[in-house]
Amino acid sequence: MNGVHDMGGMQCFGRVAPEADEPVFHSDWEARVLALNRAMGYARLWNIDMSRAAIEELPPEVYLTRSYYEKWLIRLEQLLLDRGLVDAEELAAGRALKPGKPLPRKLGVTDVAAALTRGSFSRAPGTPALFKEGDRVRARNINPTTHTRLPRYARGHVGTIESVRGCHVFPDTVAIGKGENPQWLYTVRFDGRELWGERCDPSLKVSIDAFEPYLEPA
Amino acid sequence: MSHDHSHDHDEHHPHGSQLSEMQLRVRALESILTEKGYVDPAALDRIIEAYETRIGPHNGARAVAKAWADADYKRALLEDATAAVGALGFASRVGDHLVAVENTPATHNMIVCTLCSCYPWEVLGLPPTWYKSAPYRSRAVIDPRSVLADFGVKLPEATQIRVWDSTAETRFMVLPMRPSGTEGWSEDKLAQLVTRDCMIGTGLPKSPAEVAP
Numbered sequence: 513m514n515g516v517h518d519m520g521g522m523q524c525f526g527r528v529a530p531e532a533d534e535p536v537f538h539s540d541w542e543a544r545v546l547a548l549n550r551a552m553g554y555a556r557l558w559n560i561d562m563s564r565a566a567i568e569e570l571p572p573e574v575y576l577t578r579s580y581y582e583k584w585l586i587r588l589e590q591l592l593l594d595r596g597l598v599d600a601e602e603l604a605a606g607r608a609l610k611p612g613k614p615l616p617r618k619l620g621v622t623d624v625a626a627a628l629t630r631g632s633f634s635r636a637p638g639t640p641a642l643f644k645e646g647d648r649v650r651a652r653n654i655n656p657t658t659h660t661r662l663p664r665y666a667r668g669h670v671g672t673i674e675s676v677r678g679c680h681v682f683p684d685t686v687a688i689g690k691g692e693n694p695q696w697l698y699t700v701r702f703d704g705r706e707l708w709g710e711r712c713d714p715s716l717k718v719s720i721d722a723f724e725p726y727l728e729p730a
Numbered sequence: 731m732s733h734d735h736s737h738d739h740d741e742h743h744p745h746g747s748q749l750s751e752m753q754l755r756v757r758a759l760e761s762i763l764t765e766k767g768y769v770d771p772a773a774l775d776r777i778i779e780a781y782e783t784r785i786g787p788h789n790g791a792r793a794v795a796k797a798w799a800d801a802d803y804k805r806a807l808l809e810d811a812t813a814a815v816g817a818l819g820f821a822s823r824v825g826d827h828l829v830a831v832e833n834t835p836a837t838h839n840m841i842v843c844t845l846c847s848c849y850p851w852e853v854l855g856l857p858p859t860w861y862k863s864a865p866y867r868s869r870a871v872i873d874p875r876s877v878l879a880d881f882g883v884k885l886p887e888a889t890q891i892r893v894w895d896s897t898a899e900t901r902f903m904v905l906p907m908r909p910s911g912t913e914g915w916s917e918d919k920l921a922q923l924v925t926r927d928c929m930i931g932t933g934l935p936k937s938p939a940e941v942a943p
Contacts, residue, residue: 520844520895522868528880530860530927536782538859541756546781546856547774548760555768564846580847580862585756598762606758612766619769624776628785630825630852633899661897663844665871677827677900697898708872715890718871721898 513657514664516572521665521708542581549584554619554627558591561687565659566591635694637679642724643698647673650730651700651722659687662726670730671702674719682723696724786855789820790903791924793830793853795917798908807905808832815853825852825901832905833931837890840877840931841902842870848896850903854926861930871895881932904931911938 519525537543553563566587567575578586592598602609619627643649651666661683677697685693704716763769793815797804807814811830828850831839843849844867849857860866870877874891878884885891894902906928912920915938922941927933 518845519864519868520871522864523872525864525868528860528863528865528869528877528932530881530932531858534858536786536856537778539753541753543778543782544756544760544774547777548756548763548769550777551769551773552763567846576864580859582752585752585759589759592763597768598766602762603758606754606761608762608765612768615768618767619773621770621773621776624773624780628777628780630827630899632826634826661845663895663897665844677898680899683898697900699894699900701892704872713873713875713891715887716874716893717890718893718895720895721900723898 513568513659514655515568516575517568518664520663545581545585545588549588550627551619552588552592554617554623556616557595557597559686561659561681561683562689563587563591564683565687568659633680634678635681635692637696638694641676641679641696643673643676643696643727643729645673645676648730649673649698649700649722649727651720652726652728654726656684658684660684660726662722663720665707666700666702666720666722669702669706671700671706671719673698674701675699677721680723682725684723684725698722698724698727700727781856784820785852787853787924787926787929788921789815789818789855790850790853790926790929791921792818792917793903794905794924794929795920797830797905798912798920799915799917804905811903820852825850825899827898827900828853829900829902830905831892831894831902833907835889835907837892838885838931839902839904840870840874840891840893841896841904842867842893843896844868844871845895845897848899848901850901852901853903854929858926878932881927883933903929905929906935909935909938 567583570583570586589603597613648670650670651662651668653668654662677699679694680697682693682695685691699719700722701717701719704712704718705714707718764771793807797807803814807830811828812826815828833839847857847862849861866877871893874893896902909923919941923935925933925936928935
């Protein structure tokens with residue numbers, strides 16, 4: 513989806529504001545939101561791309577004005593509502609009004625170490641890789657209305673395959689419940705001037721990690 | 731978009747009332763999920779404790795210091811960062827797709843996620859607010875030198891800048907250049923030079939004079 517989350521190349525947001533000695537969390541509620549998201553993510557009711565998509569689907573005015581952890585809270589409430597795990601009356605009341613549904617699995621204290629380990633997204637390839645290091649490729653001009661990981665700024669531009677990263681779960685399908693559909697993944701390097709034109713710093717190179725369906729030979 | 735420093739958006743969210751609204755809303759959700767049997771508050775405590783204590787940039791700093799001190803480890807780190815960092819035995823095993831990229835006099839690397847805020851949590855901890863902010867995510871790929879200027883970093887014009895946009899599950903960390911004047915330093919002492927920002931590429935390691943003898 514061509515949303516406001518796809519920010520690469522926008523110039524309207526002002527300076528970056530690093531914070532000296534930034535704490536891990538700015539408030540206790542941020543820590544609880546993070547932990548609630550991790551615990552419910554562990555339940556296997558949705559995958560990471562579904563949760564990314566839920567943030568991307570927030571209205572732009574919400575996306576741009578709410579903080580990172582505020583969005584995580586709104587996203588979690590939405591995922592729970594969408595799947596019927598809580599209902600709006602319960603959120604309004606601030607307490608459970610009916611019993612919970614069974615979860616595929618529940619995060620217990622002894623599972624935490626394992627839950628904090630990122631899983632692998634590598635899968636066995638079904639077909640040989642179409643591209644190899646050094647190949648010239650063009651990022652396809654696609655504009656799916658659902659979740660994708662091909663940023664707009666790369667679309668239509670020609671780059672070079674720098675690394676073949678193996679075959680990985682394909683976000684575009686797994687985000688919409690259409691399966692892992694593993695695809696070859698490549699690091700594709702672009703010249704800054706190819707992306708941004710003549711006035712770009714000639715020393716700039718930008719890479720994305722692109723799934724094979726995002727690419728065509730150039 | 732933190733509430734804790736001045737920011738254009740803050741005027742839309744008066745500091746105190748927004749925080750208390752969020753506190754109430756989060757507390758309510760945790761109560762509901764606990765009562766329904768979906769979460770165990772003790773497990774939530776453990777998660778928070780891990781990110782506040784064990785999982786942080788000190789892990790990445792150890793890998794960098796070891797790479798500076800040990801040429802074989804550096805080779806291993808650049809070849810397969812997942813295995814090389816995994817061998818250090820941190821509390822949270824690193825994910826399967828970690829890549830370390832090396833700064834040289836010719837090339838400076840920077841890490842960003844323009845689409846969300848992907849970040850190598852296992853080696854650097856939770857990302858700082860600026861990393862997740864619109865200014866960083868938007869400008870890092872089009873004008874990284876101006877982003878570096880926001881951090882007070884100025885690189886020679888001849889240095890190429892390479893920006894890595896984390897658009898898949900691959901996670902990147904920067905192996906910065908070892909500062910001169912650190913010959914013979916132990917790994918523990920070298921690790922004190924390694925800042926979080928220098929492993930993202932928005933900073934440089936500390937100078938030897940900044941580290942206590």
